[in-house]
Amino acid sequence: MNKTASNQGDKNYIEFEEKVRYSETDQMGIAHNKNYFEWFEIARTEYCHRKNIPYKSIEEQGYYLVVVEAFCKYKKPLRYDENFLIRVFLKKITPKKVVFTYELFTKDKKKLVASGHTVHIVTNARAKVCALPPDIVSKIKS
Amino acid sequence: MNKTASNQGDKNYIEFEEKVRYSETDQMGIAHNKNYFEWFEIARTEYCHRKNIPYKSIEEQGYYLVVVEAFCKYKKPLRYDENFLIRVFLKKITPKKVVFTYELFTKDKKKLVASGHTVHIVTNARAKVCALPPDIVSKIKS
Amino acid sequence: MNKTASNQGDKNYIEFEEKVRYSETDQMGIAHNKNYFEWFEIARTEYCHRKNIPYKSIEEQGYYLVVVEAFCKYKKPLRYDENFLIRVFLKKITPKKVVFTYELFTKDKKKLVASGHTVHIVTNARAKVCALPPDIVSKIKS
Amino acid sequence: MNKTASNQGDKNYIEFEEKVRYSETDQMGIAHNKNYFEWFEIARTEYCHRKNIPYKSIEEQGYYLVVVEAFCKYKKPLRYDENFLIRVFLKKITPKKVVFTYELFTKDKKKLVASGHTVHIVTNARAKVCALPPDIVSKIKS
Numbered sequence: 001m002n003k004t005a006s007n008q009g010d011k012n013y014i015e016f017e018e019k020v021r022y023s024e025t026d027q028m029g030i031a032h033n034k035n036y037f038e039w040f041e042i043a044r045t046e047y048c049h050r051k052n053i054p055y056k057s058i059e060e061q062g063y064y065l066v067v068v069e070a071f072c073k074y075k076k077p078l079r080y081d082e083n084f085l086i087r088v089f090l091k092k093i094t095p096k097k098v099v100f101t102y103e104l105f106t107k108d109k110k111k112l113v114a115s116g117h118t119v120h121i122v123t124n125a126r127a128k129v130c131a132l133p134p135d136i137v138s139k140i141k142s
Numbered sequence: 143m144n145k146t147a148s149n150q151g152d153k154n155y156i157e158f159e160e161k162v163r164y165s166e167t168d169q170m171g172i173a174h175n176k177n178y179f180e181w182f183e184i185a186r187t188e189y190c191h192r193k194n195i196p197y198k199s200i201e202e203q204g205y206y207l208v209v210v211e212a213f214c215k216y217k218k219p220l221r222y223d224e225n226f227l228i229r230v231f232l233k234k235i236t237p238k239k240v241v242f243t244y245e246l247f248t249k250d251k252k253k254l255v256a257s258g259h260t261v262h263i264v265t266n267a268r269a270k271v272c273a274l275p276p277d278i279v280s281k282i283k284s
Numbered sequence: 285m286n287k288t289a290s291n292q293g294d295k296n297y298i299e300f301e302e303k304v305r306y307s308e309t310d311q312m313g314i315a316h317n318k319n320y321f322e323w324f325e326i327a328r329t330e331y332c333h334r335k336n337i338p339y340k341s342i343e344e345q346g347y348y349l350v351v352v353e354a355f356c357k358y359k360k361p362l363r364y365d366e367n368f369l370i371r372v373f374l375k376k377i378t379p380k381k382v383v384f385t386y387e388l389f390t391k392d393k394k395k396l397v398a399s400g401h402t403v404h405i406v407t408n409a410r411a412k413v414c415a416l417p418p419d420i421v422s423k424i425k426s
Numbered sequence: 427m428n429k430t431a432s433n434q435g436d437k438n439y440i441e442f443e444e445k446v447r448y449s450e451t452d453q454m455g456i457a458h459n460k461n462y463f464e465w466f467e468i469a470r471t472e473y474c475h476r477k478n479i480p481y482k483s484i485e486e487q488g489y490y491l492v493v494v495e496a497f498c499k500y501k502k503p504l505r506y507d508e509n510f511l512i513r514v515f516l517k518k519i520t521p522k523k524v525v526f527t528y529e530l531f532t533k534d535k536k537k538l539v540a541s542g543h544t545v546h547i548v549t550n551a552r553a554k555v556c557a558l559p560p561d562i563v564s565k566i567k568s
Contacts, residue, residue: 032165077553223471
């Protein structure tokens with residue numbers, strides 16, 4: 001992999017492949033900018049699965065990771081039916097705040113397609129800010 | 143309006159204008175087929191508003207109109223930034239089932255763009271089939 | 285598999301797994317009805333791949349399979365992070381018209397989640413109706 | 427309006443109302459984070475309309491404003507059927523780069539719901555970086 005592309009020393013990352021859906025393209029013929037935030041989200045879901053703490057189970061326990069900030073830098077367009085690689089890093093976690101960063105690459109991992117981050121606060125089902133219990137925190141950062 | 147386009151004798155309809163968003167186009171340069179079902183939905187929302195029984199308030203009272211069938215026939219493509227007319231008809235309502243039909247026209251009402259229908263059953267918050275109370279039914283069909 | 289669920293004798297089908305994205309849910313807590321049409325579309329894409337005639341290459345040759353009709357019957361809700369099976373059948377193909385049908389099942393294939401169809405006409409890049417060349421037709425129905 | 431909410435001195439802004447669609451909610455019961463980027467986009471479309479240089483006509487002349495960066499800070503959730511106000515500011519424009527900033531408010535303008543920005547570069551139809559002609563630039567910043 002291009003070293004300049006990923007300068008995140010963090011080992012807390014996982015990666016997987018995705019493919020651009022037809023409905024994700026727009027009339028420019030490329031994937032629309034909003035879809036990257038959907039891909040960031042499936043990356044978080046996948047991250048939690050690999051750490052054996054499915055996000056679904058976090059919500060079932062009454063905790064929500066609400067997005068309070070989202071950012072994406074688009075480097076290269078993605079096209080219909082194109083396979084690409086998503087890499088998601090756990091950048092920071094405290095009981096009340098979680099930060100993930102993301103990198104998308106061409107399938108051969110040679111070119112950075114996009115990068116970004118999302119910041120999450122923790123709330124309960126009534127949308128009140130609260131703290132994740134220690135066991136969830138330690139699983140996520142395991 | 144072209145009479146052959148709307149052969150629904152039903153007076154229970156309302157109409158309003160919408161516009162195609164950029165993100166609703168795909169690489170064919172036209173509005174993607176899935177968006178019509180989103181437009182059908184905002185038409186139902188608008189219908190209930192005009193009948194003074196906002197769908198939001200129906201859910202707040204514990205009733206859900208779950209989609210069990212959806213159909214759309216696409217006649218003419220819609221393009222980015224194009225204004226069009228949505229007409230929604232209440233086709234049938236019983237305490238346990240509601241059917242809406244829809245017609246989309248070009249802004250000048252001269253050409254039928256698409257038509258379709260959705261069938262809904264009534265459930266409670268635990269997804270059990272139930273019946274709408276008489277006052278909600280009579281408001282919807284007023 | 286439940287035999288009553290799939291009474292399509294047709295051998296021309298392929299199947300694969302998908303998973304419900306968080307963004308595909310709505311406030312009812314289930315996958316929104318419009319997403320099924322997106323899943324039908326990725327099923328067509330996958331179908332063409334397995335027949336060695338990627339839909340992308342069909343468009344590159346100047347042919348478009350425009351959706352003129354779409355239908356879905358929803359039997360059981362799908363929830364966030366739920367894996368499900370998509371089965372897509374080539375129901376009919378002529379040089380000017382293609383019909384696909386679809387069945388979605390729970391992961392264990394025991395329950396039918398939804399079924400539907402899409403009808404497509406063939407156009408060129410200028411949106412004029414035209415005919416698919418024989419080699420594309422025969423590959424799709426191979 | 428809360429002064430601290432909008433500290434952008436720039437007069438180059440326009441504002442209009444939008445409403446949350448049912449399909450834009452997720453299982454948290456609030457508008458999903460990706461939709462804000464769709465709303466930012468309809469705000470740019472509206473901005474260009476008010477300046478008598480519809481974005482559609484910019485593309486027809488062969489220029490594309492490609493998103494290279496997008497950011498959103500989410501302050502308060504938006505719910506189904508909620509009306510809100512979008513304000514869009516032209517923050518910077520050169521022939522090769524355009525920056526818009528956005529603020530979303532509750533309908534009464536009293537509370538800031540979200541804010542963000544998008545950065546755009548100018549390309550031609552073959553995705554090559556190019557420069558907007560002076561008349562388009564001056565219309566946009568008029």
